[in-house]
C-alpha cells in the first residue's frame with residue numbers, strides 16, 4: 001500500500017486524488033490519507049504529489065513510520081475525496097517544513 005506522510009500536512013495539494021483509479025483517498029482538515037485496504041499499489045499518485053509526500057509503505061522515510069498507522073486509522077473516519085480542489089492557502093510556505101505532525105488536525 002502507499003502512505004501519505006508528513007509533508008502533506010498543511011499543504012494538501014490534492015493532485016494525488018485525481019489519478020487514483022480506486023478513489024481510496026480520505027480527507028481531513030489539513031491532511032489526506034490513503035486507505036490501506038483499498039489501495040491497489042498502482043503507484044500513480046506518488047509522482048503527482050508536488051510535496052513529494054507519498055511513499056510506498058516500505059519506503060516511508062525514517063522517523064515517519066507512524067504515518068503508516070495514521071493512514072489506516074484516519075481513513076476509517078474521514079470522508080472520501082475523489083476530486084482535486086484548491087490547496088490550503090499557505091501550502092507553499094509549509095511545503096518542506098519538517099515535523100508537521102504536531103499541526104495535523106483531526
Ligand code: SF4
Nearest residue numbers: 020039040042043045
Ligand atoms: Fe490510489 Fe494507486 Fe496511489 Fe494506491 S498507489 S493510493 S491505488 S493512486
Ligand code: F3S
Nearest residue numbers: 008013014015016049
Ligand atoms: Fe497531500 Fe500531496 Fe496529495 S500534498 S493532498 S499527498 S498531492
